[in-house]
Amino acid sequence: MFERDEKLIFESIERLENNELLVESQKEEYCKLLELQEMKFLERAEKVKPIISYLKEHHYSFHNKKFDCRSFKGPVIGRNENIVYVYEGEWSLVTSINLQTGKRDSIILKTFLDENSFKDAMDALLETTFVQEDELTKSQKRIENANKDLNSVFG
Numbered sequence: 001m002f003e004r005d006e007k008l009i010f011e012s013i014e015r016l017e018n019n020e021l022l023v024e025s026q027k028e029e030y031c032k033l034l035e036l037q038e039m040k041f042l043e044r045a046e047k048v049k050p051i052i053s054y055l056k057e058h059h060y061s062f063h064n065k066k067f068d069c070r071s072f073k074g075p076v077i078g079r080n081e082n083i084v085y086v087y088e089g090e091w092s093l094v095t096s097i098n099l100q101t102g103k104r105d106s107i108i109l110k111t112f113l114d115e116n117s118f119k120d121a122m123d124a125l126l127e128t129t130f131v132q133e134d135e136l137t138k139s140q141k142r143i144e145n146a147n148k149d150l151n152s153v154f155g
Helices: 002-057 109-115 118-154
Strands: 062-064 069-071 076-080 083-086 093-098 104-108
Touching (some): 002 109, 002 118, 062 076, 069 076, 076 109, 093 109, 104 109, 109 118
Antiparallel strands (some): 076 083, 093 104
16 A cells, blocks of 8 residues: 555656646746737727827716726726726726725736736727717717607697
C-alpha cells in the first residue's frame, strides 16, 4: 500500500510539472488577447471620440439599452449588479460607479475587460452613433402624446 501511495504522489508531482507549462502558456495567450481587446477598444473609442465630445457638449445622455443605464459622462460600457462602468473618453481608464453609494473609482481598461464583456463594451461605443436619433424618436413620441392629450380634452 505504501508503494502505491508513493507512486501516486510521484505521478502527481510529474503531472504538476508537465501541466505548469500549459498553464503558463494559457496565461500568456490570455494576456495577449486582453491586450488586443484593449487596443481594438481604444481604436474604436478614438473613432467615436468626436461623437462623444459632441454629445457631451450638447448635454445628451448616453443610454445603454442592454443595461438600462444612463450617463451624461460617456457611454455605459458595462454593468455588474450595483456597479455601472462608464467610458468617459479619457486615456485607458473606465469609471466605475456604485449605484447604491454613488462612489466613483477609476479602473484600468484592461482590468475592466478582464472582468466584463468586450462585446458589450464595443457595442456601447457603437451605440453612441444613434444617441441623437433615439432622442429625436423619443421627442416625436412625446409631441404626438401631448397632441393626443390636447385633442382628447379639447377635441
